[in-house]
Amino acid sequence: MKKIAVLTVVAFCAAMMFSSLAFSARKTIIKIGINAPLTGDIPKVGEGSKYAAQMWLEDIEKAGGLDVGGKKYEVELVIEDNESKAESAVKANTKMITQDDVLAIVGPQSSKQAVPAGEVANKYKTVMISPWSTNPSTTLDRPYVFRGCFLDPFQGPVVANFITEEFGFTKAAVLYDVASDYPKGLAEVFKQAWEDKHGAGSVVAYESFTTKDTDFSSQLTKIVKSGAEVLFTPQYYNEVPLIVSQAKNLGWTGPIVGSDSWGSAETIELCGEDCYGLFFSSHYAAAGAKGATKAFIDRYEKTYGYIPDDVAALTWDALRLAQQAIQDAGKLTGKIEKDREAVRDALAQIKDFDGITGKMTFTEEGDPIKCAVIVRINHQGEYEFYGSSCP
Amino acid sequence: MGILQKFKQMFSTVPMLGWFLGILAAVLIEYFWGYDYISYYLGLPKIPVLFGALIMLKEPVMIPGALAYDLIVYVIPVLAVAKLTCFITNPGAALLEKLPLWLSAVIHLVCFYAILHLWAGINDYRVLVVKLTLVSIILTVSVNVINGYQGEFSCSHPGFMALGAYVSSILTLVLFTNDKIFGTALLPPALGPYLFPLVLVVGGAAAAIGSLAVAIPSFRTRGDYLAIISLAFMFIVKSAVENLNIIGGARGMGGQPDLAPLPVIFFWTMLCIWVIHNFVTSILGKALNTVRDDEAAAESMTVKTRKTKMTAFMFGAFWAGVAGGLFAHVLTYINPGMFSINRLAEILAMVYFGGLNSIVGSIVGAVSINVLGEALRPLELFKWIIIPLILIFVMIFRPYGLISFTEINAKKLLESKHKRQQGVSP
Numbered sequence: 001m002k003k004i005a006v007l008t009v010v011a012f013c014a015a016m017m018f019s020s021l022a023f024s025a026r027k028t029i030i031k032i033g034i035n036a037p038l039t040g041d042i043p044k045v046g047e048g049s050k051y052a053a054q055m056w057l058e059d060i061e062k063a064g065g066l067d068v069g070g071k072k073y074e075v076e077l078v079i080e081d082n083e084s085k086a087e088s089a090v091k092a093n094t095k096m097i098t099q100d101d102v103l104a105i106v107g108p109q110s111s112k113q114a115v116p117a118g119e120v121a122n123k124y125k126t127v128m129i130s131p132w133s134t135n136p137s138t139t140l141d142r143p144y145v146f147r148g149c150f151l152d153p154f155q156g157p158v159v160a161n162f163i164t165e166e167f168g169f170t171k172a173a174v175l176y177d178v179a180s181d182y183p184k185g186l187a188e189v190f191k192q193a194w195e196d197k198h199g200a201g202s203v204v205a206y207e208s209f210t211t212k213d214t215d216f217s218s219q220l221t222k223i224v225k226s227g228a229e230v231l232f233t234p235q236y237y238n239e240v241p242l243i244v245s246q247a248k249n250l251g252w253t254g255p256i257v258g259s260d261s262w263g264s265a266e267t268i269e270l271c272g273e274d275c276y277g278l279f280f281s282s283h284y285a286a287a288g289a290k291g292a293t294k295a296f297i298d299r300y301e302k303t304y305g306y307i308p309d310d311v312a313a314l315t316w317d318a319l320r321l322a323q324q325a326i327q328d329a330g331k332l333t334g335k336i337e338k339d340r341e342a343v344r345d346a347l348a349q350i351k352d353f354d355g356i357t358g359k360m361t362f363t364e365e366g367d368p369i370k371c372a373v374i375v376r377i378n379h380q381g382e383y384e385f386y387g388s389s390c391p
Numbered sequence: 392m393g394i395l396q397k398f399k400q401m402f403s404t405v406p407m408l409g410w411f412l413g414i415l416a417a418v419l420i421e422y423f424w425g426y427d428y429i430s431y432y433l434g435l436p437k438i439p440v441l442f443g444a445l446i447m448l449k450e451p452v453m454i455p456g457a458l459a460y461d462l463i464v465y466v467i468p469v470l471a472v473a474k475l476t477c478f479i480t481n482p483g484a485a486l487l488e489k490l491p492l493w494l495s496a497v498i499h500l501v502c503f504y505a506i507l508h509l510w511a512g513i514n515d516y517r518v519l520v521v522k523l524t525l526v527s528i529i530l531t532v533s534v535n536v537i538n539g540y541q542g543e544f545s546c547s548h549p550g551f552m553a554l555g556a557y558v559s560s561i562l563t564l565v566l567f568t569n570d571k572i573f574g575t576a577l578l579p580p581a582l583g584p585y586l587f588p589l590v591l592v593v594g595g596a597a598a599a600i601g602s603l604a605v606a607i608p609s610f611r612t613r614g615d616y617l618a619i620i621s622l623a624f625m626f627i628v629k630s631a632v633e634n635l636n637i638i639g640g641a642r643g644m645g646g647q648p649d650l651a652p653l654p655v656i657f658f659w660t661m662l663c664i665w666v667i668h669n670f671v672t673s674i675l676g677k678a679l680n681t682v683r684d685d686e687a688a689a690e691s692m693t694v695k696t697r698k699t700k701m702t703a704f705m706f707g708a709f710w711a712g713v714a715g716g717l718f719a720h721v722l723t724y725i726n727p728g729m730f731s732i733n734r735l736a737e738i739l740a741m742v743y744f745g746g747l748n749s750i751v752g753s754i755v756g757a758v759s760i761n762v763l764g765e766a767l768r769p770l771e772l773f774k775w776i777i778i779p780l781i782l783i784f785v786m787i788f789r790p791y792g793l794i795s796f797t798e799i800n801a802k803k804l805l806e807s808k809h810k811r812q813q814g815v816s817p
Contacts (some may be wrong), residue, residue, distance in 0.1 A: 086729055090519070099437060099440050111642075112643065119723055127515050178640075179728065185642060318418035319742065
């Protein structure tokens with residue numbers, strides 16, 4: 001019995017050793033990694049990214065594969081959940097790069113995952129495009145990391161200018177989450193821009209809270225008492241409805257202005273009528289869109305039942321950028337390291353890319369030069385284009 | 392049942408050294424033939440990680456392939472080689488037995504590390520998972536000192552970890568890297584690997600000093616009260632870091648030099664296990680158990696309860712700080728959000744899953760929660776239903792964890808399995 005077992009193993013090993021080496025040439029498949037927060041604090045963001053990616057794949061499959069240098073390649077998506085945690089995003093990136101051999105990665109969305117994950121992508125020389133991360137250090141000194149959106153230092157002044165021009169206010173209040181990277185950074189940039197315009201002390205209330213707080217009444221009472229004319233709160237969709245409704249209950253009558261983190265489809269669902277008439281800066285506006293943007297929105301809504309938020313649109317653009325770069329690379333050698341490098345060089349060369357969130361050209365750092373949009377939440381609860389501001 | 396018994400009996404003659412040899416054979420097979428032949432013939436896209444769990448959950452079509460791969464690469468070679476080499480490994484183990492136990496243990500550990508290194512080296516993702524698992528082992532064992540051996544319910548471990556992570560990161564950033572915040576490197580970066588142990592010890596010491604804030608009130612409080620004090624401590628550390636802009640605040644701190652390769656982490660993990668094992672089996676460790684069981688009785692039996700509690704707290708915190716330092720240098724990025732309530736839940740899950748009052752239990756807990764967390768990754772949301780469910784079942788059927796209040800006898804584990812036969816023949 002034992003002998004038979006041993007013989008089988010030996011025979012098997014021998015067979016494997018002497019089999020033709022030529023067999024090990026595997027088919028080249030283009031794999032694109034998606035690193036998205038499918039669970040955790042902001043699952044809606046992950047869902048939007050996933051859906052946009054699936055739509056993109058559908059298009060590629062309909063065309064029979066991706067055409068690179070006259071040859072059609074099969075495309076596969078590797079979607080990984082980063083649980084909205086930094087170490088999980090690092091693990092997901094490492095897995096996709098070393099195990100799945102992805103050619104490029106799209107994601108992670110939030111800066112707190114994109115910053116450490118970008119380190120991994122850069123270390124392994126793999127292109128990573130973060131569609132939504134606005135923190136400068138995501139792409140700083142990392143030739144392989146790109147992003148699909150504008151940065152906080154651009155967005156802050158846009159909002160400050162808009163409020164000044166639109167309402168003529170001079171006193172502003174800010175309410176932000178001190179424990180979260182994005183709101184904190186943006187709040188600082190906004191304060192700076194506002195004070196540059198209206199002099200020191202023109203931000204009359206600069207109040208903070210901590211992630212997962214749900215009661216903002218003490219901060220909002222201070223803000224109401226401070227005599228501020230406008231409230232700027234760069235929070236995520238799970239906090240915006242609470243802030244807005246609590247502010248109204250405490251007697252706040254002025255406008256409340258937000259940033260691109262408001263753009264989630266969920267904001268209006270949770271907030272309802274309280275949010276009608278408010279403004280925020282964003283990457284694109286769904287209502288009243290034209291051309292390719294409208295086609296994307298209609299198709300997304302038809303398939304998934306709701307209007308896509310900016311994350312979905314940016315993810316779509318990031319994927320199309322990756323696609324463009326792969327096609328521009330000319331040909332795939334099948335050697336993953338070489339191909340990744342070629343894709344990176346092609347991506348850095350892209351000029352005036354016509355995305356659904358605007359035209360993009362990358363700077364040296366891998367940040368796009370593109371316009372910001374001011375969105376108004378109209379009385380049907382839609383995100384309506386109100387104005388735009390270009391660098 | 393009969394088959395299992397027979398199976399067990401058949402392999403009862405294999406010493407630890409024999410298993411190592413078997414695993415080595417499996418790893419070598421994977422290393423040389425895994426990609427080009429075995430996974431290729433089985434229709435797998437690449438060598439599956441984590442024994443194919445990921446690929447099986449993602450693409451059910453691959454289940455037979457992945458299982459066959461496991462069988463061919465791991466199960467058959469390990470069993471066959473382990474069994475067939477008994478005739479060499481048993482005398483080998485007997486030879487090692489003549490050496491002092493510590494030397495024999497070190498030799499075994501070196502063999503184990505060599506195999507682990509080879510296995511993990513096949514793929515960098517494995518390296519990362521192994522690294523983070525080893526860091527979790529340090530953390531879990533150190534929590535067990537306080538929550539298991541001392542019998543308190545302390546929630547401040549993420550705080551200690553944060554202290555260690557931040558202090559050691561600041562040190563390495565100041566000393567060995569040209570950083571935007573801290574300026575140019577004070578020492579040549581080449582010194583980094585040599586001074587890194589010192590940096591970790593300083594990080595651990597910072598955590599130990601910080602733990603006094605919990606240890607001193609703990610003289611008077613027990614149970615729920617201590618849990619609340621320690622929870623508060625965790626939040627204090629997190630909020631303090633968030634509001635310190637000099638070290639990055641909520642934005643986090645990145646750019647740490649990569650000073651924690653696998654051998655370094657393995658060494659620290661083994662050191663931690665050894666030191667903590669000696670601590671809990673020392674007189675102080677026994678005193679700790681008496682304090683847990685009955686503080687008043689312990690006091691009357693001349694145990695200095697205050698000193699005992701304080702030492703244990705600082706000791707546990709020290710190792711948490713070391714773990715934090717390693718963690719920061721594995722990820723090369725930290726932010727205060729990492730050391731929050733989520734981390735606490737993870738640490739406590741590992742401790743209570745594995746078992747209280749047992750180092751082996753802690754290792755089992757840390758490894759299983761980490762591997763489960765990685766293996767069930769493709770299930771996305773369902774992962775967060777399955778893992779808690781497993782925890783609930785463990786708590787119902789084994790309230791103190793899988794392996795609690797027991798320790799493995801190292802001597803017995805490493806000994807030659809030919810004893811009985813040798814005893815019979817004159």
